[in-house]
Structures are given as C-alpha cells and as structure tokens.
Amino acid sequence: MLRFVLRRLLITIPTILVVITLTWGLIRLAPGNFYSGEKPIPKAIENNIREKYGLNKPWYVQYGKMMGHVLLLDFGTSLKYEGQSVNGIIARSLPVSAAIGLSAYLLALLVGITLGSFAALKQNSKLDYASMALAMVGISVPNFVLGPILVLIFSLTLYWLPPARWYGFPSRGMVLPVLTLSGIYMAYIARLTRAGMLEVLRSDYIRTARSKGLSERQVVMRHALRGGLMPVVSFTGPALAFLLTGTVVVERLFTLPGLGNYFIQASLNRDEPLIIGIVSFIAITLLLMNLVVDIAYAYLDPRIRY
C-alpha cells in the first residue's frame, strides 16, 4: 500500500510539469497580452512594459524562469494585480472556494446518498419516482439557471437572503451559492447511489446477510451501502477537487472572492504567473484526490489490493 502511494506520488510530478508546460505554451499561443486593454498602447510604451516584465527575453529564458518559480512552489507576482504575489492570492481565495465547495459537497453527499438509498430500497415507489424526478431536474438545470432562480425567489422577492457577495464563514450569504453549487452533484450522487444500491441489493452476499438474520438496518448500513457507494466514490473524488478549487460559474454569479473567479479573470487577463499558479494548484489537488479515491476503493472493496 505504501509503495503504491509513493509510486503514485512520483508519477504526479512529471504529470504536473507537463500540464504546466502545456499551459505556458497555450498562454503564449493565445493572441493579446496582459497589458492590452480597451485602448491600444503606443509602441514605445508597449516596449517599456515588455522590458519591465522581461518579455523581450528569449522564450527559453522566460520558460526557465517560470519553471524555476514552479519548482520552488513560489509562483511569483501577478502581472495584472501589481505587487500581489500569486501564492498570496491563492492563499486568500482558497478558503472561500473551499468553504463553499466543502459545504456543497457535504450537502450533496448527505442529501444525495439519503435520497438515493431510499429510492433504491423502495424501488418503484412514490418516493423513488419523486426523488428520481427531482434528480433529473437537478441534472438538467445548469447552475447558471438554478442560481438566478434561487436569487429571484429568496432575495429579490422574499428578501430573505443576500443575492451575492461573501459575508464570511458561516453566514446567511453562503446559503444560495451552496444550494446552487450542490444541486447538480446532489442529483448525480442520488442517481449513482440508487443504481449502485440496486445492483448490490440483488447480490448474493446481501441475501446471505439477510438469511443469517441481520436486521434490515444492519444489512443496509453495513453491507449494502458500502458496496453501493463504489460508483459514488469514483465520482466524488474528482468532484471534490473541482469543488474545493473554485467553481467559476457560481463564484462569478455570486461575486465570491474565490479561486475560480481569479482563475477566469487571470485567463482573460493573460496573467501568466497567476494562471500557472492556479493551474498547478488545481492539478495537484486533482491528482491527490484521485489518489484518495483509489485508497478509498481499497477500504470499501476488500477484493481490491494494491
């Protein structure tokens, strides 16, 4: 097991370097620059800017400098936000994204698994149909539609909750973003749980468990759920990584100072150090989450050995 983890961690390093190199190359290929704005800039001023930020140097020098930053895990200073370090930006925006993301994740798991399990246990019942209909709605309605609908109801007509902005953790302001964000995950998890559970409930070892006289509760909680959650686990690992590292649409919709908002802004601004920093961070998180999923498999399914 330890060897497996170490091996996976080692593979992670070249993967991330490739991701960063590709990102760096794509930023170069994209037309425009971080300094080009609404008004075109005179040539001489453009030259001053290029000189200031070392853009007049050969590409390998720039690449080397960038990689040096990455290897030291210090991503340098943002080009757009003068004097702000990329590490600082990530450090202050991550907690916001994580607070929203983690809350949405937990909510999605709780509601999704509960709904899914009950739907599976009472297959073809009213509850099953109702929850699966709800899940279908959740999957079909994208968050950029769900968000404004929630805002329209709870902020603009009922005046219960603020329509946007970050008010700290925990706060009333989190309710709508978390609901918006968790909607689709909730729906997926419910459907995955239901499917997984249905399959497991028909399997031999459940019949064995029942026949040896275990209570229904024990059968479900101890045996069925563990097997039934396998598809959920492989779905929620990467999902958690994306939720934690910021969700562009929801953060923009609710004007949250999270990582996702910075990510999209950095891409639009061609803010190279910030893009590289956030991409590296997301890549690392994603790879780590996949590793966690693999470890969780081993725990959930005794047949899996690494």
Next chain:
Amino acid sequence: MASLYYRQLLAGLVLVSLALGSISCRAMATNPAFFGSTTPPATNILRYINGDEPESLDPAVSSGQPEARIYMALYQGLVEYDPKTLAAIPALAESWDINDDSSEFVFHLRYTARWSNGDPINAQDFLYSIRRSLSPEIASKNAYLAYTIRYSQAFNEGAVFVRDSATNQYLLEKDFAEEGTVQTEPLSQKPINPDSPEIKPTEKGTAPAPDTPFHQFMHSPPRLTLPGSEKARAKLLSGNPKLQAAVAGKEFVKIKAEDIGVEAVDDHTVRISLSQPAPYFSGLAAHQLFRLVPRKIIEKYGDSWTDPANIVTCGPFKVKAWKHYDELIVERDPVYWDAANVGLDEIHFMVSSDNPTAMNLYKVGEVDAVNNHVVPNGWLDVVRPKKDYMDGAEAAIVYILMNVTKPPLNDIRVRRAFNMAIDKINYAKSRRITKALSAFTPEGIFVGYPQPKGDGFDPEQARKLMGEAGFPITKKGDGSYECKSFPVAQVDFSFNTQSSNKTMAEFMQAQWKQNLGITVQLKSMEFKTFMSVRSKLEYKGFAIGIWGADYMDPFTFLNLFSTPGGDNGSGWWDKKYVDLLEEANRSLDKQKRYELMAKAEKYLLDAQPVIPIETSSVNFVKKPYVKGLYPNAQSVYAWKFVYIERDPAKWDYGPPSLSD
C-alpha cells in the same frame, strides 16, 4: 398510479409558483417610484459597485475606469475634476496661470496639504510623482497623456540627446527637420523677454515665477532627440545621411527625469513647460497619471508600498481595508486639507463583474450606487421609468473602423456608401439608451463646439456611389437589392465577443443587406485577440471601435487619427489633417480653436475612414439619497462632494442636472 403522483406534484408546483408570484407583486409595490429599497444606510457610508477588481492602488500604473474612481478618493493632483462638468477645479493647487498660447502652466500649491501620515506636501512631491509616472521603468500605460510636457515623450521612450563634447553644445531639432515641417514655435520655446512677463499674474496677486536656469533651458530651441536603443538609432540614421554625418563623433546623452519640463520654482510653485500649445492641459492634469504618490514610502517599501499596511495617500480618503475581489474600504482622512467638507465617512468600493448581480444587490439595498453601463438591456423596461435611473451622454463613442489599406474599402466611394446605407437613428432607437452619431466627437458633450455633420442615412445615394465605384447594384423582382460584383469574400465585420457588439454587428449586417444587397460576414473574436488584430490592421473590411475621452476636449477623439499606427486602426493618415489640428491647438481664442478643430473633424469625416455610430450613455442607477454624485460624461466622481441625504424632500427625483 404513477401518473397520479405526477399530477399531484404538478399541482403543488403550480400552487407554489402562484404563491411566490403574489409575494413578488407585494414586494415590488412598496417602492413604486424607485427600483427596490430606498432605506438610507444608518451611517454615512457609500456602498458603491465599482466594476472589476482594481489592478493596483498605484495611480501611475492602471488605466481602467474602476481604478480611476478609486484614485480620485485616495489621491489628489494639482487639480480635480469638477463633479458635473469635469473641468479643472482647485485641488492641491489653489490657483494656476496660463501663458498666452497655452504652452506654459504655473500652478500655485496650497500650504495646508498633507499626506495621510501628516507630512506636508510640496512642489517636490509633484515633481517626483510625474517623473516617476513617466519613467520607462514604471512603464505606465497612460504615459502618453503627458507627452505634451517638454521632453517627456523622449524620456519615456528612453531617447538620447546628442552633444558635441568639444563645444558642449547640443544638436538642435530645427537643424534637421524636414523641409516645410517647421512650425512656428510655441512661446515656451522662444527666448525669454525680460521686459514683458509671459504669464500675467492672476487677480489673487501671485507674482510670476522668477526666471531660472531650468526655465532658460526650457525656453531654448528644442534639442534633437534620437532613439535610445542602438538598433533603432542605426536604422534611423542609415535613412538620413545628413543626420548621420552630423551625429558622427558626437556623444549620446541619455535623457534624464530632470530634463522633462516640470520645475519647482519654489516649494509651492510648479511650472510646467509644454512642447506644444495645449489649452486642454489644465483639465488633463486631473488625470490619475498626474496624481501625487509618496516618495518616502515608495523608496522604503518598493513594489509593496500599496499594501494597506504601508500605503500613504493624499486624497480626501485613505485606505482602511482591502478585501480582495470583494471590496476596498476607504475612510475619511482627517488630515486632508478640506476634510471638513468631505461628506462621507467611508466608501466601500465593491467588485462585481456581473451586471445582473450588481443590479440584484442594488435592488435589495445592499449597495447604494453602481458604476456606469450596469443596467442590462433587458432590464431597461423596468428600470428606466424609475426615478433613480441615471441617463446622460457619455464622452465615449462607438464607431466602425474600415481598413482603408485593402480593397474594396480603399475606395472612398465604397466607404461612403457603406456609411450612408446605415439608418443610425433607427439603430439608436433600438438600443434605447444611446444617441445616433454622424461625427467623430460625441454629441452634446463639448459646449460651444461647432460639431460638423457627416453624411446621413441615404440608401439611394449609397447605391449610386457603389455603382460609380464599379459595383453596380440591381433591384430584383421582389424589391430587394443585389450586388453581384462586390467581392464579399474580401470583407467581414470583426468585433470582440460581447452581446451588445453582436447585436450591433447584426443590425449593420441587416442594413447593408437590405440597402446595398451585400451580405458582410460577421467575425466574433475574444477581446485581446481582437485588439491585436485591429491595431495591426490584420482585419479585412470592418472592425468595431469604441473610444472614451481621456480628457474633456474634442482633441482626445480627433487625436486618434493624428498618427498612422497604434490607436488609429484604419490605416488612414493625412498630413493635412494633422496640420489642421496643430493649427487649432495653437489658437489662443477658445472659439477659434474649436472652429479650426471642427474643420479638421469635417476633413476626417469627408475622408471617411470610420463610420460613426452612436454616443454612449452612462446608464446606471443610484439611490435617491446619494447626493452629489452626478451622471457626468466620464463617470468619475470627486468623492468629497458626495453625501447621504436622509430627508426625502431633498432627495434626487430623477438624474440631477449637470448645468446648474
């Protein structure tokens, strides 16, 4: 069975939505005259949606409007923008004098101005700030705005003077100027006449500044400047044998910050010498590029001087807290020279890049005012009749550039035809918040400016012109037109991806199709891509253009076409046009200057490298209790005049007037 449950579910949903609907009606009805809540905040705090996250708190660096608004709270320059007209009003300078041809300005600084750490502000602070703004190392995007200051362009571009080491004399510009281009010199370049003071003292009795060696330097004929980089210099010299011979064996002297035309005559007098007459300079001096930054703090902290922990400012407000991507909180600075007249205790500059979100926050009363252009088109029906909707012309125009370097638009008849084939008035009606434009300066902004008129909507004439240009247009049986010979593959309409641009492009496409029978393909590009394509003239046919004034003078628009590259974007350039503009700026009389400028504008319109479309509108909302915030032409506000009014009788019911 199942269908029954679905029916019940459906019924439930209908009931819930009905209930919500009735609630919504009730909530909306509480404030019929205004959009949403009108409860003033408990304290004198303005919560303002300012647009994107500010790039930096360093006024020399950023060029955006959100930053400009923040700098107006945190920093002051020699002068400030008038809250209504945006003309120069006293700030750090109590008064100023201008010489006869607007080529030299003397500012008299007040004695009571202080930095937020209590240090007094003097003329040296201004010198440091403007030299810093113009230095190549700071690489300010706005630096070009100060290029009228003597030698500042050369300094910003890293250029050199040429000195003869033997005689210690510098080569002069006039000795190498091309034949016929030598203009009459502005007064600031003529030798000083000791008998007649060149600047008459104002009625306040401030004596003209004494003559100094630096002043003599400014009043001597301009020195020759050459590019600083050897490569660029060699290229220039190789094309000019006369210059090459004169330069041989001479010494190149890098132009220093101390060479640019700003001088501290004494601790409280600043004299600025320009390289050309610029009557608009005093208004321009309110721009952020000219605002003061603290030398001691910058030298102590370097790049992190703008950290809220380190920053020292000089405006009516100072930084209290900066929650990135959320809000910047500024508070009243008690040591500001006019602190007693500052109306607000705090301003919260909030970030929002999403217009509907900003409107939502405004409606529920989480914010008191929003930045310009925030009301989405689809909301206008509801918001526009409200008394807190702010309408007003903006010093910004939308136009279509034509690439005159490529056929078929290199033919002026074709360009004119495409202009005449657009019903701009109808377009403005469909946009609802803008005014149709036929000239290249915004309409209704510059009082007294005799704005010329370009060609109006005339499809008949347009078709005739196309025929003359060799693209005959025929009428088909169903009444529509077609133009078989027009090379549609050689033109398209490029614009940056944005729904308003797309709407506009589609309208123009339909107009051309309807009136000329020509279908121009639309080409949507990501913003930065588009800007790059346009400035390099890589587009074919048409490209959208938007320009906002840098300062309140028609020249800020007309100047776009005074250089062939860069801002121009059309490839059209004409020496005669540049001469007309120069002549106008030399004129001492304001009205005469305006007339000459209008002549230049007419000349531009006749050459038709652009199709003017519309004058923008400010299009925002502010709560009626926010007073002193006017829908001015640039949407920048002198914050010290803004206050919260708690008496509904004194509220603004409708946009406050800009004229009284």
